[in-house]
Amino acid sequence: MATDNQGVLPLGSEHDIVASRQHVRGLCQALKFSLVDQTKMVTATSELSRNTLIHGHGGRMHWILREQNGWRGLELVFEDEGPGIADLKLALSDGWTSGSGMGLGLPGSKRLVNELDIQPAPGRGARVGIVKWK
Numbered sequence: 001m002a003t004d005n006q007g008v009l010p011l012g013s014e015h016d017i018v019a020s021r022q023h024v025r026g027l028c029q030a031l032k033f034s035l036v037d038q039t040k041m042v043t044a045t046s047e048l049s050r051n052t053l054i055h056g057h058g059g060r061m062h063w064i065l066r067e068q069n070g071w072r073g074l075e076l077v078f079e080d081e082g083p084g085i086a087d088l089k090l091a092l093s094d095g096w097t098s099g100s101g102m103g104l105g106l107p108g109s110k111r112l113v114n115e116l117d118i119q120p121a122p123g124r125g126a127r128v129g130i131v132k133w134k
């Protein structure tokens, strides 16, 4: 894959979250996503990058422009070396939080994209991938 079709951004501060949102909006525009789909992807980015920062104590976001059977899409992978997500089913339940949040970030994001996939790796960090197809 060409190097300009993927990249990685740090998620270590509030400013990084803003930068990742802006980058994702730009990618969605380049892919000619509808305004609604752009907003959905940016909202999911917001939630997942905040999880990386707060629960994962910082990490990074990989972005990959995908092409499959003539479809174009955007894949984002949020990765950290924090405590990891021990119970995937619980984490994806509406309203469940281990902290003081609303517990809606993960289940909400899942509904905004076409694919959401959590890699189970308790103790070795978290890896949450999403894909949205045009």
Ligand SMILES: Nc1ncnc2c1ncn2[C@@H]1O[C@H](COP(=O)(O)OP(=O)(O)OP(=O)(O)O)[C@@H](O)[C@H]1O
Pocket: 047, 051, 052, 055, 056, 080, 082, 083, 084, 085, 091, 092, 096, 097, 098, 099, 100, 101, 102, 103, 104, 105, 106, 107, 125, 126
């Ligand atoms: N990167 C991560 N590392 C470790 N645990 C995580 C991570 N992301 C999510 N979790 C766990 O999954 C739970 C649910 O995440 P979710 O985003 O749905 O809710 P929240 O972050 O607690 O609250 P909200 O997003 O509504 O403010 C979190 O409370 C946390 O325990």
Ligand SMILES: [Mg+2]
Pocket: 047, 050, 051, 101, 104, 105, 106
């Ligand atoms: Mg959250």
